[in-house]
Amino acid sequence: MIQKDVIIVGGGAAGFFAAINIAEQNPNLTIAILERGKEGLQKVKISGGGRCNVTHAEFIPQELVLNYPRGEKELLGPFHQFMTGDTIAWFENKGVPLKVEADGRMFPESDSSQTIIDCFLNEAKKLKIEVMYNHVVKAFEKVGVSWNIKTTEGEFTTGKLVIASGSNPKIWKLLENLGHNILNPVPSLFTFDIKDERIQDIPGVVAQHVTIKVLDTDLCSEGPLLITHVGMSAPSILKLSAFGAIELAERDYKFEIEINFINHSFQDCLNMLKEFKHNLAKKTVFKSTQFDLPKRLWQKLVLASEMNSNTRWADLNKQQLENLSSQLTQAVFKVDGKSTFKEEFVTAGGVDLKEINFKTFESKLHKNLYFAGEVINVDAITGGFNFQNAWTGAYIVSKSILE
Template identity: 60%
Template structure:
């Protein structure tokens, strides 16, 4: 028998358990984890450095990074935001640093620092960490919740579900009356086979991207990879378009503006000026725009301009072709790839069935949710972890009030 049982040994589960114990040191708490190890996602996140949060400190700005959950998270972020996360980790001996793009990592640049912080705290507060516990059923008895695993039966007064994207757990919660929004992948890269990017692996440019015949668009650094396109701009598009792109079976035309917000007309005029300015120079030699020469050369050749053509010799048609390649290059996308190990899912418990002041289920008394088990997800950059910290903190506050 436990006072509180946390199902799921990830970021949200540990954060909930530690905060609950700090407020109630005599509380009997256990974390149940189906795998052999805990905090596996924390270990691999941010390339093994753990992207703890993002340096965005205004709740109303922070919510804009969540394709699902923007409205619901406004209140919770006023309770516990990025600044509170920094303070919490500092109090627990972990100093964070801000990188140029706003992402925040431990100063050590190692996710092990975060894992050690959590494990030391669970040891200090005598929180039981029970691995290899695969939940088989959840049911309510007279005055407590019962959780049956492959090894034993647990009872608790408060049940906290932090199992992330776990279809088996969603199925159990569905049987208990919750609505599950069907899961689809979010945060993925695009598979593109195209001669224009064939030998440009590693080339990056700031671009705006759009899915043809849809309202989906995004901008940001675009990275060419050996399987197609990645980078923050593409990931942003994949997150906001998670459902729509799933419905398209990941087959669509991607429109790329390599000059970000420049129009076709503006670009044509600019190219005409360059033609006069660099008349005797070879077009392919040097990129006149703020992106790598290799990409420039590839787009020039795709515009039916040969390697040795000089600016002065460009025809009107070639200039138009080049302007089109620069501002509206069309690329056929055939499928997707997972972004590194950071698998994020759109879907989960319907947000209408959760009280966001407490993170308690509106249908099941004394059952709480934290992290990605609910239909909330964010773009890359530390935002998914911030949701885990915020929701875990609110759960611990709510239970503490009882």
Template identity: 75%
Template sequence: MIQKNVIIIGGGAAGFFAAINIAEQHPHLKVIILERGKEGLTKVKVSGGGRCNVTHAEFIPQDLILNYPRGEKELLGPFHQFMTGDTITWFEKRGVALKIENDGRMFPVSNSSQTIIDCFLNEARKYNVDVLYNHSVKGISKKNSIFEIETTHGLFSTEKVVIATGSNPKIWNLLEHLGHTISQPVPSLFTFNIEDERIKDIPGVVAKDVEVAVLDTNLWSEGPLLITHWGMSAPSILKLSAFGALELSKRDYKFQIEVNFIKQSFKGCLNTLKVLKQDLAKKAVFKTTQFDLPKRLWHKLVLASCIMEDTRWADINKFQLEQLASQLTQAIFNVNGKSIFKEEFVTAGGVNLREVNFKTFESKRIENLFFAGEVLNIDAVTGGFNFQNAWTGAYIVAQNIIKV
């Protein structure tokens, strides 16, 4: 049996961040990472299309927590301990400069996730963190004050364990056997599958600022909307998927959404169209795109309003005007299924938050058992927020482990 002071289960972002902070500040502790795969940091590698969306340029804790459908209340205190600015400083001290993009997402200046991976691997070597790959954990038990970790390559013992495995059903099962409650995992970050003539054959079209609501619920969001080969995506849809994860799962991902493409009321839009009918009387409706909409989307909505391509503004009747106003402000789409958002699979679910002390990220049920990252029932919208949760939790775990 191999003995270590601290065993970290999971070689992802949270695992490495916790290990490096522990080993750097307390070099006498023997820290080991057990990673089930042949390599770690796989989620870091694919994040942000291979650029790694490290965090988000939101520097006020009360505003930052609004991006977490699950964990909003619990993360307020932790974000006062370790925040976005602390993340930026941590990486800059290790030679990794970050940049802010227009939408607030932050990436390494290199535009490569390999920069973050190399930083972690170099720091782990520098502080003598042992990283054991292909070590899948099969069992976790505790006798007196000592944890025993059974892996595919033998037994390990330790006084302190950090679980940083992300959304891992096998680890959740082991934690249930230890006495923890697991909130049932469901997908949290996904796109909507929609087959509809109004968005057919126009993939890549972006409506810059829309409002989207799920009918028969209180769920709604706003922001850019991307039309894809399979339906709809981009922040307005992804926010809905995150905040509606549990409700949409109950509906088996079959529901209706209402899209307001121009963020105006039906009545206000109709009044504008009546003015356009006068001002653009001799021009074809199809060819005179309005409301700053993409031309191809305007064409689709015009045709869906029973207006022919050669119909002039002067010739459209009351019914057609109302139909166009409806398509622009309250278009109904049938959603039939979901798709994973790129490679970034996020789930709602994990260790019940009532069973965790968020001053330390230690289990309330099992002394010296700590959690960091998405193994907890915490998840966020897209934009670097899930990583910020990982950095914050892992840092606080490290600070509390080295106190003893």
């Protein structure tokens, strides 16, 4: 049986970050990462379209936590310990400067996730952290004050066990056997599948400022909306998918949404349309796009309001004006299913937050068992927030282990 001071299950973002920080603060400890794949850091590789969205330029803990549908309350304390600014400083210190995009997302200046991967692998090598690939963990159990771990490649024993295995159902099962409550995983970042004449044949069209409600729920979001080949995406939709992860799963991803494309009320919009009728009398409605909407979307909504491409503003009757106002401010769409958002598969679910001490990220049920990253029931909207949870948890684990 191989003995190590610290064993980390999972060679992803949280696993490497924990290992490096533990080794830096105490170079005498023997540390091993057990990774089931033939290489680690796969999510880091594909994140942000291969650029790695390391974190988000939000520097106030109270504001940062609002991006976590699950974990908002629990992460407030941890973010006071290790936060966005600390992440930036940590990477800069390792020779990996980050940059901020207009939407607040932060990437390495190199625009390549390989920079982050190389940084982790180099640090691990320098600090003599043993990274063992193709080690699938089959079991772990508490024996006295130690943990024994069985893998497909051999057996290990350690004083401190860190679980950073992401959303791995097999590891969740093993934790369940130890008495931990695991909240059933459901997808958390996904796009909406919608078949509707009004958005057919216009993929790539973006409406910049929409408000979306999921009917019969309290779910609501604002932001850009992207029309895709299969339905709708972009931040406004992804936010709904994250905050509504459990509720929308219970509905089997069949529900209705109401979209306000222009952020004016029905009545205000109607009044403005009446002015257009007067001022643009001789022009066709179809060709005179209003409200800064993309032309192709405007034309689809015009046709859905019971008029044709030759209808002039002057000829609009009361019903047509109301129809158009309704399409612009309260358009209802049927969602029938979901699609994974890029390759960035994020799940809601994992170790029950009530069973974790958030001062240390240690299990409340078992001493010397720690958690970092997505293995716990924390998830965030898109934009670098899931990684920030991984860095923060892993850093606090490293401090707790050394204390």
